[in-house]
Structure formats: C-alpha cells, structure tokens
Amino acid sequence: MTGIPVISGKELCKILRRAGYITDHQTGSYIILRNKKYPYRRLSVPNHKELAKGTFRAVLRHAGLSLEEFIELMKK
Secondary structure (H helix, E strand, O other), X not given: OOOOOOOOHHHHHHHHHHOOEEXXXXXXXXXXXXXOOOOOOEEXXXXXXXXXXXXXXXXXXXXXXXXXXXXXXXXX
C-alpha cells in the first residue's frame, strides 16, 4: 500500500474533477465542489498549499473514494 500523498487543495480539486465533481463556488479559503451525478453531494476543500493527512482522508471519504481509486485518478 502506498502512503498518503502530500497535495495542495487546488491539486485535489483538479483530481476530483476527473471523478465527476465540478467547482460550484469558493467561500473564503474553501473551494466548494458538487457532484454532477448527485448534486446534493457537496465537498468543501480548503485551498491550502499542503493539506493535512486527516483532512485529505476526510475529503476522500466524503467523496466516496478509496486511496487506491484516488491514486488511479492521479495517474490519468
């Protein structure tokens, strides 16, 4: 199993777009994403240079992605 990547908020949003999320708006330092298929599913991603490991994992959990699925999306 690979380790958790160090990633910024903008990079995370870019990869989540490949999973079907679109940028809805930004409030302060938080980027709000919505899922195209399920519009009620909303993610808040902090626009930081480096996301904390717990924050990164929480966003993945709310997005319904495993770490392995996320790494596959990174490779695309």
